[in-house]
Amino acid sequence: MVPSLIRVAILGSTGSVGEQALDVIRLMPDRFEVVALAAHGRVERLRQQALEFRPRRLACRPGRDADALRAEAAAWGGAFAPLEEIATLPEVDVVLVATTGLASLHPTIAALRAGKKVAIANKETLVVGGHAVRAALDEGRALGAEIRPVDSEHSAIWQCLWGEAPESVETLTLTASGGAFRDWDLLALEAVTAQEALNHPTWKMGPKITIDSATLFNKALEAIEARWLFDIPLERVEILQHRESVIHSMVTFRDGSVKAQLGEPDMRLPVQVALLYPERGEAKPAPPLDLAKRGALHFGAVDEARFPALGIALEAGRREDTSAAAISGADESAVAHFLSGRIKFTDIARLLGRALEAHAPTRQPSLDELLAAEAWGRTFVDEAVTAGVT
Ligand SMILES: NC(=O)c1ccc[n+]([C@@H]2O[C@H](COP(=O)([O-])OP(=O)(O)OC[C@H]3O[C@@H](n4cnc5c(N)ncnc54)[C@H](OP(=O)(O)O)[C@@H]3O)[C@@H](O)[C@H]2O)c1
Numbered sequence: 001m002v003p004s005l006i007r008v009a010i011l012g013s014t015g016s017v018g019e020q021a022l023d024v025i026r027l028m029p030d031r032f033e034v035v036a037l038a039a040h041g042r043v044e045r046l047r048q049q050a051l052e053f054r055p056r057r058l059a060c061r062p063g064r065d066a067d068a069l070r071a072e073a074a075a076w077g078g079a080f081a082p083l084e085e086i087a088t089l090p091e092v093d094v095v096l097v098a099t100t101g102l103a104s105l106h107p108t109i110a111a112l113r114a115g116k117k118v119a120i121a122n123k124e125t126l127v128v129g130g131h132a133v134r135a136a137l138d139e140g141r142a143l144g145a146e147i148r149p150v151d152s153e154h155s156a157i158w159q160c161l162w163g164e165a166p167e168s169v170e171t172l173t174l175t176a177s178g179g180a181f182r183d184w185d186l187l188a189l190e191a192v193t194a195q196e197a198l199n200h201p202t203w204k205m206g207p208k209i210t211i212d213s214a215t216l217f218n219k220a221l222e223a224i225e226a227r228w229l230f231d232i233p234l235e236r237v238e239i240l241q242h243r244e245s246v247i248h249s250m251v252t253f254r255d256g257s258v259k260a261q262l263g264e265p266d267m268r269l270p271v272q273v274a275l276l277y278p279e280r281g282e283a284k285p286a287p288p289l290d291l292a293k294r295g296a297l298h299f300g301a302v303d304e305a306r307f308p309a310l311g312i313a314l315e316a317g318r319r320e321d322t323s324a325a326a327i328s329g330a331d332e333s334a335v336a337h338f339l340s341g342r343i344k345f346t347d348i349a350r351l352l353g354r355a356l357e358a359h360a361p362t363r364q365p366s367l368d369e370l371l372a373a374e375a376w377g378r379t380f381v382d383e384a385v386t387a388g389v390t
Pocket residue numbers: 011012013014015016017018038039040041042043098099100101103121122123124150151152203204205206207208209267
């Protein structure tokens with residue numbers, strides 16, 4: 001039987017995950033059709049992608065370049081559309097959510113309600129809108145809706161869970177490389193530059209997630225994400241330092257068995273797994289794992305004194321109210337201020353601690369309340385930085 005064509009929409013096609021998804025699609029051109037590409041400011045890169053894949057729908061920031069692209073795309077019947085329309089196009093099977101921030105929260109919810117398979121790389125959508133995203137999944141399930149994790153850690157857990165009964169799961173273990181500063185002297189962290197923080201030891205990623213990896217805030221986002229993806233209390237999600245990022249994550253079952261998924265650190269494999277599920281592709285998008293060559297893998301407990309942002313964000317997540325949304329917004333703003341040189345690296349965690357202390361949480365929040373908490377977090381940090389309080 002000839003396998004059916006998988007029709008894909010990519011939200012965030014010009015970013016690190018988006019570009020790697022297009023690499024996967026280039027490896028199997030007869031398996032995929034790119035129906036839509038959406039980006040924001042990198043319009044020239046979007047144009048190059050559009051000329052290669054000729055998608056029916058496009059989106060990017062308005063302006064002269066966008067107008068020129070709109071005119072060019074008309075030649076193959078391509079048109080611009082809002083993200084929500086792109087995510088629900090009848091001809092789309094899989095929506096890959098690879099934007100940063102909350103740009104794809106409403107499109108993700110709309111896609112699930114419309115019965116789409118949503119391959120989700122973006123963390124903020126689940127950390128802020130987890131309640132609403134799960135409700136949309138329940139609504140769309142009868143129409144075929146699914147959420148497929150793309151992040152390497154969640155993809156690993158997902159793959160370990162295939163064929164397993166939910167009640168047999170005891171704990172999920174997320175592995176953490178430890179980021180750019182895992183071996184630095186604690187005092188030296190006060191003076192690190194954005195360039196040093198952007199130098200991740202094992203992964204090549206966009207700037208926000210790379211800084212979040214250096215503070216380990218990213219690992220807390222992943223734990224909260226896991227809570228929503230796998231419907232498990234945060235208390236049963238553990239974090240283990242693993243320097244080489246070869247074991248992507250693990251599941252411990254109630255009989256004591258532990259399953260892990262391994263591979264070279266390369267996002268193209270989890271992207272391919274999410275796009276093709278339940279099939280295993282024939283293409284090998286990442287370099288093969290050679291354990292004999294690697295020799296040894298290393299593990300250890302996470303040093304919480306080195307990574308205070310981790311504990312603050314996990315505490316926010318455990319509260320199960322608007323705190324995680326507020327802290328996610330606070331971090332969005334703190335990372336932007338660090339990258340622009342206005343605050344020190346260590347100020348990021350200090351500001352997150354202040355934000356968690358100041359936030360007045362709402363229990364059982366609506367989506368509007370979650371979004372308001374996220375915006376509150378951003379404003380709280382912006383005002384603190386403007387006032388010179390860190
Ligand atoms: N990179 C990784 O290896 C990795 C791994 C796991 C999870 N993730 C998660 O995946 C998400 C994407 O990460 P990334 O590293 O790929 O980020 P990135 O390189 O910064 O790319 C972000 C993408 O989102 C687009 N975008 C931003 N705002 C948008 C908007 N309003 N409308 C439409 N598109 C918009 C950007 O467009 P322009 O570039 O055109 O402005 C770009 O294509 C993040 O949530 C991250 O935490 C990433």
